[in-house]
Amino acid sequence: MGFLEKLFGKKQDKETAIILIKEYVDAHVESLMANWMAMQEELSDFTDLERKEILKDEMNKITRATADALKRQKIKAPAHLFQVVREEINDKIMEFARPHISQFVYSYRRPYLAWPHPVDIPLKDLEKLRATLKENGIPLEMLNYDLTDQRIRSLLIQYEIRRKPEFQNAETWNRNFSYSHDDLILLSEVLKAKNVRIQGVEHVRGDLWILVKQELLRQQDSQFRKTFLKANPDLPEKPSRREWAAAYARTLKNDFDYLGYVERMARLSGTIFEKGELEKLVRDELSQKIPYSPGRSPGI
Numbered sequence: 618m619g620f621l622e623k624l625f626g627k628k629q630d631k632e633t634a635i636i637l638i639k640e641y642v643d644a645h646v647e648s649l650m651a652n653w654m655a656m657q658e659e660l661s662d663f664t665d666l667e668r669k670e671i672l673k674d675e676m677n678k679i680t681r682a683t684a685d686a687l688k689r690q691k692i693k694a695p696a697h698l699f700q701v702v703r704e705e706i707n708d709k710i711m712e713f714a715r716p717h718i719s720q721f722v723y724s725y726r727r728p729y730l731a732w733p734h735p736v737d738i739p740l741k742d743l744e745k746l747r748a749t750l751k752e753n754g755i756p757l758e759m760l761n762y763d764l765t766d767q768r769i770r771s772l773l774i775q776y777e778i779r780r781k782p783e784f785q786n787a788e789t790w791n792r793n794f795s796y797s798h799d800d801l802i803l804l805s806e807v808l809k810a811k812n813v814r815i816q817g818v819e820h821v822r823g824d825l826w827i828l829v830k831q832e833l834l835r836q837q838d839s840q841f842r843k844t845f846l847k848a849n850p851d852l853p854e855k856p857s858r859r860e861w862a863a864a865y866a867r868t869l870k871n872d873f874d875y876l877g878y879v880e881r882m883a884r885l886s887g888t889i890f891e892k893g894e895l896e897k898l899v900r901d902e903l904s905q906k907i908p909y910s911p912g913r914s915p916g917i
């Protein structure tokens with residue numbers, strides 16, 4: 618059934634309009650991607666700015682076509698039509714790209730091991746992935762997000778991924794504030810756990826290198842979580858600080874290479890460890906400075 622047929626007889630409200638807009642974009646996005654890929658040779662001599670303007674024109678064309686389709690059926694287009702169209706295109710491109718990114722990352726790992734191992738993916742190898750995406754007609758260049766550094770900064774502070782050190786005054790901290798790829802990746806995981814969707818964060822701005830690092834972390838965290846929970850079947854849904862530390866000490870003893878994995882697991886369940894805090898608690902557990910037994914109130 619085509620887009621216009623689906624419109625016929627539908628309830629004309631804002632929610633229905635947005636659903637139908639997405640269906641229209643989904644039906645045309647592969648053609649849009651193919652056209653853009655076909656234009657690459659012709660655009661090779663253009664500057665980045667010129668390419669962005671041409672891409673903007675292509676996005677405007679599909680937005681106008683969507684609006685015309687709605688108008689013909691007497692359905693009012695929402696004021697944020699361009700945003701809805703753009704976000705749906707972004708989602709579809711990422712839907713096509715993620716399996717290739719996942720397979721690329723997987724090829725560097727040893728998932729048959731119980732615990733994750735350090736993985737080094739050379740930056741130069743990214744060209745292999747770019748070639749794969751190109752061969753499959755997936756243009757990451759078309760990704761576009763309305764997400765400023767100021768907005769990312771605000772979110773990092775709001776969700777306590779970045780905190781002002783006690784020894785530093787606010788003015789100095791604000792002036793020198795910066796964030797890393799890892800900060801952005803962690804922010805995306807925290808928002809996901811809280812069911813908060815900000816597409817530019819979820820897609821880590823469409824930066825291929827960060828997408829690779831994000832996928833590596835996702836696969837490694839998944840492997841660790843599975844093994845760790847299997848070793849600690851009685852760990853509560855929302856463990857206390859001491860329960861996290863006790864579970865780590867029982868499972869990994871004095872191997873502190875996996876602290877980051879547990880810190881991320883804990884954060885997603887609502888517990889934020891200060892820098893060095895989990896290691897100290899684990900060391901205390903190992904030296905039996907904190908007497909603790911399962912089922913007893915941990916006191917923290």
